[in-house]
Each structure stands twice: as structure tokens, then as C-alpha cells.
Amino acid sequence: MNWGLIRKRSLSLMLSAALLGTTFMSLAAMPNRANAEQESLSYDFEDGTAQGWYGRGGSEVLTAAALAAHSGVYGLQVEGRTQGWNGPQADITSMMKEGQPYALSAWLRLPAGTPDASVSMTIQRTTGGTDHYESVTSGPVQAGGWVRLKGEYTLPAASEKVTIYFESSDHPTLAFYIDDIRIERLPDSPPAAIQEDIPSLKDVFEDDFMLGSAFLVSEIADPNGPDAKLLKKHFNSLTAGNELKWDATEPQEGTFDFTRADQAFRFAVDHGMAFRGHTLVWHSQTPDWVFRGADGNLASKEVLLQRMKRHIDTVVGRYKGRIYAWDVVNEVIDPSQPQGLRNSLWYQIAGEEYIEKAFEYAHAADPSAKLFINDYNTHDPVKRQYLYDLIKRLKEKGIPVDGVGHQMHNSIQSPSPQQIDATIGAFRDLGIEQQITELDMSSYTNDTDSWETFPVDLQIRQAYQYKDTFDVFKKHKDQITAVIFWGKDDGNTWLRTFPTVRKNWPLLFDENLQAKYAYWALVDPGKVPVEIGHASASTSAGLINIDGRLEEAWARGTSVPVRKNGETKAAFTSLWDQRHLYVTIDVFDTTVNGNDAVEVYIDGNNGKTPAYEPDDKKYTFRRSGTNPHKHADYKTIRTEGGYRIEASIPIENGVLGQELGFDIRIADRSGKDVLMSSWNDTTGSQDTDTSKFGVLKLDEGPRYVSAKQGTPVIDGTIDAAWNGMDPIRTDRYVIGSAGSTAKVRTLWDHERLYILAEVKDTLLSKQSGNAYEQDSIEIFVDTNNAKTDFFEPDDGQYRINFDNERSVNPASLSGNLISAAKRTEDGYVVEASIAWTGVPPKANELIGFDIQVNNDEDGDGDRDSVSIWNDTSGQSYQNTSGYGLLKLGER
Incomplete structure (x- = not known):
């Protein structure tokens, strides 16, 4: 992974002769515009010159112009840009x-008629001969008025x-206008000091796996400074973030530079920490000369492999017997490619052989080092399978692959513990080590949100997500030999510039090196506030019989897990009507004890009080079925994995949108011991305190439609097979509140699902290079209706634009889709069929289904509206829990 604080770019800083006109003073003649105490520096361009500003690329034309003035007479007009940088x-x-x-601040505006665009303010510094690029801020700029960009920056070295x-x-x-640029010194921050009196992470996990961190040498410039102290206190394995990559160690052919790599390595050795090498062969941060011949064309395979061998011999050989593990090849899997391998220059020249040779060369250079293949998004089942198959092929050939590295650049929402569990388990039979090599957890779930401070509720969410993740790691500690964070603190993280410029807080320690809730979740979870969970109860849409046999209406609900220490102990689903809350709880406990029980807690007004109010109730439903309630009816039945409670609980005047305080606790009795597992209040205070209950919202639930059996011809023409089908409409909005919509009909047979979408759209556009921003429909299918917060193998996203250009997620399902599209007077028609994935459903079964319309309303390449049938979360491409329901009916 590219360390975001160091972004290599090929820059030409030559000043074009065209820029040396009357609008400029020579740099040598420029006055020092900082005041005598160097407290501030400002540029107002009021002297009619560019005041020392020059073009980075040499093509720019910078002019002091009246049109560019935010205040006064002049501002700086920027034209002639030809590249993004x-x-x-x-x-x-x-x-x-x-x-x-x-x-730092500046005022910016765009010329009249220019669409809104994002502009970034960035610092470039040269430290120890190496260029670093560090974002200060960025934001949208418009033609309609001036926008102020502002941010803070501290020079790290x-x-x-x-x-x-x-x-x-x-x-x-x-082109843009810029004026009133100001840089002002802020009061000195108090020197950072680490918390010496808290447990060391490496000690907490001493019996589980090594605990490591990536770092840059700028963080250890003072080996006795707070940054270095934090590394020494908490970690026993270190990874150089950039210093051992090809562009750092061999920027020019045959010219090696180990100055910074040696600094990083020596720090680890001097303080008794293991050192991990990252990375030998990668498609990124590898100089272009590696792949080129003298004529500038691609080098031959023989030349490329010779260069690889010399590089690996030199780099690995230098640290022979002292670096315990190497990421030999990095990020070589691409599930969108036919063979599942990234179509990098390495692959184009040498095919899969370059991977084999990299491991052979590394093993020869240091037979004692553990050799890893490293990649991201290994929780994706398709990508994971490609990686598994590659490692298996290599092992069968005798290639010395010792381990797989899972990067795990996660978020506070995903991947789920189940996905991580499946990921680690998938490689178990290969007989290799597994390491978590680049762990962090973004505080965002999309690329658009941005906060100046880290909201407390998200701090708590992050903490529990970290805890759940580490519970899985500990479950597999016989497989996992190291867990390594990609950075030690929130002030040193690549996520502040990627995928967009914004503050992010993905690690266990904040910018001041202080332990966060995320740290305490791993060390002492009792110090983390209880997170208030949210779940929804769907309308029952009819009579519910409490008899242990679940009516079809229960499929409208979403199953919510009850977990403890990373294991799912139970799952509940809820429905409601005006006078009742209906709950089914499946408990996974095969050890039978008649006193096992499910305890359900209701806080009618969701008061969140430290003591019970009259509306607060507790209901105990026993595994034995005894102790019936006067007002609450329940039934217990035995299941293969344990038992199920189906219950009807009275509520007063239930209305759509109402929120109840709610919790479920599972009492597992074994002899004198009682093991308790709770959905929300993990402190066990439910009997007296409602403040830690979760929230259950009385919701409408998913929409429902039936599809008859039928097999239309997929040609874009509406044939007779579609007659009599009741249409649904995409009349809810994910983006915008008005825009293009579709009338949609469905059919099915034992092999395929069929969809007809008649889209109304007055201007058809595919101006954007991003398929999702083009005028198109997207079909979402969850064949087994599992309603998971991640895609399972049977789940698919199928996109078709008005010109019948298709894209599928995951790409491995592309062969499932057949489609045709035709333009109409008021839009376009898409007819599609999708082959069933996994076990084909049968008549009268329900599948998860949704469909949305993407609309570029004005043809400018931006998606202006997204209408959808059911799921307005915006997460349909990765989360099936919000899909509507499609019942497969008879002919």
C-alpha cells in the first residue's frame, strides 16, 4: 500500500519563458513578504505581480488580474494547466x-460558466533529499462566489x-482565480507525551501474536522523542512504510541508496524489535526504467527478471538473517481480469513467472526469511479464491511461499467479523502462516463525508469494530503470527489524503499520541461506553400465530446477531402491529438445560433512564416452555443448532416510526454457571437500568412484489410474456429528490430471473468515464435472501446503461447477465436476464431484490439523481440487508 504522506510524482519545476513577462518580478528581486518576526506570510497581488508564485509544470500562465481579485484591485489568475498536478x-x-x-488559507473562485470543481492546497517539502507531499485541505470551488480553503499544517522535520x-x-x-493567501504561525502546541502508565499492547497480546506498526523514519528522527517512545512501548514488530520500496532503494538502475532504510532497520534492532520488509515487487512505486529497454519500449522478460534478481539479491542480501519476513510480491490479484491476476507491466512482460521468480530469488538471497504474498480486500470471496488458487499453484510447484498477508484497510462498518473469520479460515489448509500486515480502520463509510472532529458515537463504533475484529484474530491465533497496524497514530496515516483529503482517525492512538476508545476496546473493554445499537421491526402485514411455525411474513424482518467474544450466540427478528411486538430468537446452544432462557427488555418510551419507569418491562422465555406470561404469549421449539423462541409482547399504540428501548439477553445455564450474552447492554445492568438498551424502530419493512413464471425473449422488445405483470416503480431516492425513474416488471423460470425496465429520461448521457455515473439501471439480487451486510457468493449487482454497456459486481458473475437496450421517445428500455447463482430458488420462495436508476440529468458527467424501488441506504452494492422482497410465484 502506498503510504499517503509520501506521494511520488514526476515533476518538472522549470519556469517557462512564457511566464517571465511583465506580470512577474524575478524571483531574485522578490521582497521577503514575511514580517520581521516571521509570524505570518501573505500574498494579495496588489503590486500587479505574481509575487513569487510560479507554475509547477512550466505550462501555467499566472497573471495578476482584476478579474481574480477577492479584495482590492488584483488577484492571481491561473491558466494553461495541462495535468492534474x-x-x-x-x-x-x-x-x-x-x-x-x-x-493556511486562501480564497478561490472559478471563471464564469465553469462547473464546480475541487481544488487542493498541498505542502511539498524536501527532507533528507526526499520529496514529501502532504495535503493541507481541499474543497469544492465554484464560479458563483468566492470560497475560502483553510487548514492547519505542522512541519514534521x-x-x-x-x-x-x-x-x-x-x-x-x-482555470481558477486565487487571492488573499495567508500563512500564520499558531501558538506552540504543548509537547506530546505518551501515557507511560497504560498497558503495552505487545504485552496484552504476548500469548497470541506479535503486534506491530508501520512507520516512517521522520517519526524516529529523535529516538527519544514521543513518537519513538510510543513505538518502543507498544510494539514488538516494525515495518518501514516506504523506505524499502524499489523507488527508495534503487531509484536509478544499479544505484542503491539504503540511508533511510538503514535508519529504520537500526531503530528496530537497537530496541529489540523484529523488522519486516515491505515490499520487493509491486506495480506501484517501482521506477519506470525497470520495465523499459534503451529504446523506451517494454523490456524483454529476460532483462526484467535480471533486474528483479539483482534488486532482490542486493536488498534482501543486505539484511540477510536480520529481517524476519518480506512482502515479496504485493497486490498481484485483480478479480476483474480473466485469470484473476493484475495486468501490471510485470505481468504483461513476464506473465505469472515473475511471481515465481520473485520468491525463488528472495529465498536464495535469505533462506531464513519468511516470504509472504500480500494483498488487500482478501475478504472479498472472489478475490480471495483467486489468491488461494495462486498460492496453491505456487506451493505445488515447490515455490517457497511461507505466508499470506492480509492488508485489512477496514472501515467502522466493514468487513464484518464473519467475513474476516471466513478469510482466515479459507487459507488454513494451505499450511502457511497468516499475518495482518496493514491494519487500520477508517472512520468513514464513504468517500464524501468529512468532519473536523471525530464524533463520539463513531469513536465508540470504531472501538467495538476493533474489538470484534481482534476477537476473530485471537480465535485464529494458531494461524496468525503477527498483526501490524499501518501507522501508530492518527496524525501519521495515509488515510488523511486517500481516497480524498480529509481528517481521518483510523488507529488506536490520536494525533497527540493518547489512547482512544479503540485502544481500550482491546485492552479493557469495560472502559468503553456501551454502544447503542439500532434495529428495525417490520410491519407484520397480517396475523402472526405463536406456534413455532414461521409464517411468510417473518421473511420481511432482518436477522440481528447477538454476539459475545466474536461468536454469534443467537439471532433475533422482529415484527409489529399496533398492539404487539413479535419476536423470534434463535439460540445456538446444543447443550440442553431446561432453565436456559431468553430475556427480552422493553422500554416503551425509549427513556434511557438509570432506573425503571412504569413503561419498562422484562419478559423471560424459558427453553423448557414453562413459566408462561399473563400478557405475553410464547412458544419454544427445538432446532438443529439449539432452540427457538417465538413470542408476542404487548405494546401500546404502536405507530410507524416509533422507537422502543429494546434489549435481549441470553442466559445459558450449565450447572451452577450462567453465561450471559446480550445484544446491547454488555454490562448486565438491564434489570435495573434502561440507559444502555438498544433502539428498535417500528418500520415499514421491505417492499414486496410477486413474479410469475415465464421466459421472455431478451431483445429489448416488450413481447407478450410481459403482459399481466404488475409493475413496481423506482419512486424512492438515494440521491436527489426528483429525477429519472423506471417502471419495472419481473418474470422467472428455473434457470433465470428476467427484468424489464422502462426508464423515463429526457437527456441520455454517458459523459462520465465512471459507469455508475452514466444513465443506467442497476439490478441487485440476493438469491438466498440472507439480508447480510456484505455480499455472499450468491449476491450480485448488474449495471446496464442505455447503450447496453454492462458492468457486474463481482466481475466473476459477468457471464450470468444477458441484456438488450433500446432508446425510446422519452427514455430507454432495458430487458435483462440473470442466471441464478448457487442453488436455484423454487416456486413460492422469496429472494432479495432491488433495482435503481442512475441519472446524469444535465449531461455534465455527474450523477444527479438515483431512484430506487426499496433500499435508500446507498449501500446496495455491498449490503443486501435493505433489499425488497420478490416472491417467485406460479405461472
């Missing part, structure tokens, strides 16, 4: 002091040169 740049070396915080620049990476030719 082009833009105005200024040298601010004299202003910047190591460790000092600064506030003494640097030979520091510049500030503005760019628009997604809009290479964007």
Missing part, C-alpha cells in the same frame, strides 16, 4: 519551522525546501 507554487522555506503549527501549491487533480485543465 499543475498549478501555482510558492517557496515558503523561510517561514516554516520544524514542529511549529501554522494556519527540518527540511531543505518547503513550498505550498494549489492543484486540481481531477480537472487537469481547470
Whole structure:
């Protein structure tokens, strides 16, 4: 993974002769615009010059112009950009002091008629001869008015040169106006100090696996500083984030530089920590000369492998017997490719052989080192299978692969514990080590949200997600030999610039090196506030009989797990009507004890009080079926995995949207011991305190439609097979509140699902290069109606635009889709069929189903609206729990 604080770019900083006109003073003649105390630096362009700003790429034209003035007479007009990184740049070396915080701001506007675009403010610094690129801020800029970009920056190390620049990476030719640029020194921050009196993470997990961190040498410039102290206190394995990559160690052919790599390695050795090598062969951060011949064309396989061998011999050989593990090849799997292998220059030149040779060369250079293949998103079943198959092929050939590295750049929402569990378990039979090599957890679930401070509820969510994740790691500690964080603290994380520029808090320690809830979730979970969980009860849509036999209506509900220490102990589903809450609880406990019980807690007004109010109730439903309630009816039945409780609980005047305080506790009695597992209140205080109950919302539930059996011809023409089918409409909105919609009909047979979508859209556009932003429909299918928060192998997303261009997620299901599209007077028609994945459903069964319409309303390449039949979460492409229900009827 590319360390986000160091983004290598090929930059030409030559000043074009075209820029040396009357609008510029020569750099040598520029006055020092910082005041005498160097407290601030400002640029207002009021002298009619560019005041020392120059083009980064050499093509830019920078002019002091009245059109560009935010205040006064002049501002800076920026034109002539040809690449995303082009833009105005200024040298601010004299202003910047190591460790000092600064506030930076500028006012920007776009020329009249220019669509909104994002502009970034970035610092480039040269430290120890290496260029670093560190984002300050970015944001949308418009033609309709001035926008102020502002952010804070602290120079992390003494640097030979520091510049500030503005760019628009997604809009290479964007022209813009900029004025009133200001850099101001902020009061000194108190020196950071780590918490010496808290448990060391490496000690907490001493009996489980090594605990490590990636780092940059700038963090250990002072080996006795707080950053270095944090590394020494909590970790027993270190990974150099960038210092051992090809562009750092051999930037030019045959010229090796180990200055920074040796610094990183020596720090680990001097403090008794194991050191991990990252990475030898990768498609990124590898100089282009590696792949080129003298004529500039692609090198031959023989030349490429010779270069690889020399590089591996030199780098691995230098640390022979001292680096315990190497990521030999990195990120080689691409499930969208026919063979599942990334179509990198490595692969184009040498095929799969380059992977084999990399391991052979590394093993020869250091037979004692453990050799890993490293990749991300290994929780994706398709990608995971490709990786598994590759390792198996390599092992069968005798290639010395010792382990698989799972990067696990996770979020507070995904992957789920079940996905991680399945991932680790999938490689068990290969007889190799497994390591978590680049762990972090983004505080966001999308690429658009951005906060200045980390919301407390998300801090708690992150903490529990970390706990659930580590519970799985500990379950597989016989397989996992190391867990390594991709960074030690929130101030040093690549996620502050990727996938977008924003503050992120993905690690266990904050920017001030203080332990977060995420840390305590792993060390002492009792110090983390109880997270208030949310679940929904669907309308019952008819009579529910409490007899242990579940009516079809129960399929409208979503199963919610009750977990303890990473294991699912039970799962509940709920329905409601005006006077009752209906609950089924499946308990997974094969050891029978008649006193086993399910305890259900209801707080009618969701008061969250520390003591019971009159509306707060507890109901105990026993495994034996005894002790009936006067008002609550229940039935117990035996199941293969344990037992099920079906219960009807009275509520007063239930209405759509009402929220109940709610909790479920499972009492598993074995002899004198009682093991308790709760959905929400893990402190066990439910009998007296409702403040830690979860929230159950009385919801409408998923929409429901029937599909008759039939087999239409897929040609874009509406034939007779579709007659008599009741249509559904995409009349809910994920994006926007109005826009293109579709009338949709469905059919099915034992081999396929059929969809007819008649889309109304007055302007058809595929201006965007992103398929999801083109005018198109997307069909979502969950064949087994599992309603999971991740895609299972039977789940698919099928996208078809108005020109019948298709894309499928996962790509391995592309062969399932047949489609035809035709334009109409008021839009377009899509007719599609999708082969069943997994076990084909039967008549009268329910599947999860949804369909949405993507609309670029004005043809500018941006998606202006998304209408959908059921799921408005915006997560349908990865989460099936919000899909509607499609019943497969008779002919």
C-alpha cells in the first residue's frame, strides 16, 4: 500500500519563458513578504505581480488580474494547466519551522460558466533529499462566489525546501482565480507525551501474536522523542512504510541508496524489535526504467527478471538473517481480469513467472526469511479464491511461499467479523502462516463525508469494530503470527489524503499520541461506553400465530446477531402491529438445560433512564416452555443448532416510526454457571437500568412484489410474456429528490430471473468515464435472501446503461447477465436476464431484490439523481440487508 504522506510524482519545476513577462518580478528581486518576526506570510497581488508564485509544470500562465481579485484591485489568475498536478507554487522555506503549527488559507473562485470543481492546497517539502507531499485541505470551488480553503499544517522535520501549491487533480485543465493567501504561525502546541502508565499492547497480546506498526523514519528522527517512545512501548514488530520500496532503494538502475532504510532497520534492532520488509515487487512505486529497454519500449522478460534478481539479491542480501519476513510480491490479484491476476507491466512482460521468480530469488538471497504474498480486500470471496488458487499453484510447484498477508484497510462498518473469520479460515489448509500486515480502520463509510472532529458515537463504533475484529484474530491465533497496524497514530496515516483529503482517525492512538476508545476496546473493554445499537421491526402485514411455525411474513424482518467474544450466540427478528411486538430468537446452544432462557427488555418510551419507569418491562422465555406470561404469549421449539423462541409482547399504540428501548439477553445455564450474552447492554445492568438498551424502530419493512413464471425473449422488445405483470416503480431516492425513474416488471423460470425496465429520461448521457455515473439501471439480487451486510457468493449487482454497456459486481458473475437496450421517445428500455447463482430458488420462495436508476440529468458527467424501488441506504452494492422482497410465484 502506498503510504499517503509520501506521494511520488514526476515533476518538472522549470519556469517557462512564457511566464517571465511583465506580470512577474524575478524571483531574485522578490521582497521577503514575511514580517520581521516571521509570524505570518501573505500574498494579495496588489503590486500587479505574481509575487513569487510560479507554475509547477512550466505550462501555467499566472497573471495578476482584476478579474481574480477577492479584495482590492488584483488577484492571481491561473491558466494553461495541462495535468492534474499543475498549478501555482510558492517557496515558503523561510517561514516554516520544524514542529511549529501554522494556519493556511486562501480564497478561490472559478471563471464564469465553469462547473464546480475541487481544488487542493498541498505542502511539498524536501527532507533528507526526499520529496514529501502532504495535503493541507481541499474543497469544492465554484464560479458563483468566492470560497475560502483553510487548514492547519505542522512541519514534521527540518527540511531543505518547503513550498505550498494549489492543484486540481481531477480537472487537469481547470482555470481558477486565487487571492488573499495567508500563512500564520499558531501558538506552540504543548509537547506530546505518551501515557507511560497504560498497558503495552505487545504485552496484552504476548500469548497470541506479535503486534506491530508501520512507520516512517521522520517519526524516529529523535529516538527519544514521543513518537519513538510510543513505538518502543507498544510494539514488538516494525515495518518501514516506504523506505524499502524499489523507488527508495534503487531509484536509478544499479544505484542503491539504503540511508533511510538503514535508519529504520537500526531503530528496530537497537530496541529489540523484529523488522519486516515491505515490499520487493509491486506495480506501484517501482521506477519506470525497470520495465523499459534503451529504446523506451517494454523490456524483454529476460532483462526484467535480471533486474528483479539483482534488486532482490542486493536488498534482501543486505539484511540477510536480520529481517524476519518480506512482502515479496504485493497486490498481484485483480478479480476483474480473466485469470484473476493484475495486468501490471510485470505481468504483461513476464506473465505469472515473475511471481515465481520473485520468491525463488528472495529465498536464495535469505533462506531464513519468511516470504509472504500480500494483498488487500482478501475478504472479498472472489478475490480471495483467486489468491488461494495462486498460492496453491505456487506451493505445488515447490515455490517457497511461507505466508499470506492480509492488508485489512477496514472501515467502522466493514468487513464484518464473519467475513474476516471466513478469510482466515479459507487459507488454513494451505499450511502457511497468516499475518495482518496493514491494519487500520477508517472512520468513514464513504468517500464524501468529512468532519473536523471525530464524533463520539463513531469513536465508540470504531472501538467495538476493533474489538470484534481482534476477537476473530485471537480465535485464529494458531494461524496468525503477527498483526501490524499501518501507522501508530492518527496524525501519521495515509488515510488523511486517500481516497480524498480529509481528517481521518483510523488507529488506536490520536494525533497527540493518547489512547482512544479503540485502544481500550482491546485492552479493557469495560472502559468503553456501551454502544447503542439500532434495529428495525417490520410491519407484520397480517396475523402472526405463536406456534413455532414461521409464517411468510417473518421473511420481511432482518436477522440481528447477538454476539459475545466474536461468536454469534443467537439471532433475533422482529415484527409489529399496533398492539404487539413479535419476536423470534434463535439460540445456538446444543447443550440442553431446561432453565436456559431468553430475556427480552422493553422500554416503551425509549427513556434511557438509570432506573425503571412504569413503561419498562422484562419478559423471560424459558427453553423448557414453562413459566408462561399473563400478557405475553410464547412458544419454544427445538432446532438443529439449539432452540427457538417465538413470542408476542404487548405494546401500546404502536405507530410507524416509533422507537422502543429494546434489549435481549441470553442466559445459558450449565450447572451452577450462567453465561450471559446480550445484544446491547454488555454490562448486565438491564434489570435495573434502561440507559444502555438498544433502539428498535417500528418500520415499514421491505417492499414486496410477486413474479410469475415465464421466459421472455431478451431483445429489448416488450413481447407478450410481459403482459399481466404488475409493475413496481423506482419512486424512492438515494440521491436527489426528483429525477429519472423506471417502471419495472419481473418474470422467472428455473434457470433465470428476467427484468424489464422502462426508464423515463429526457437527456441520455454517458459523459462520465465512471459507469455508475452514466444513465443506467442497476439490478441487485440476493438469491438466498440472507439480508447480510456484505455480499455472499450468491449476491450480485448488474449495471446496464442505455447503450447496453454492462458492468457486474463481482466481475466473476459477468457471464450470468444477458441484456438488450433500446432508446425510446422519452427514455430507454432495458430487458435483462440473470442466471441464478448457487442453488436455484423454487416456486413460492422469496429472494432479495432491488433495482435503481442512475441519472446524469444535465449531461455534465455527474450523477444527479438515483431512484430506487426499496433500499435508500446507498449501500446496495455491498449490503443486501435493505433489499425488497420478490416472491417467485406460479405461472
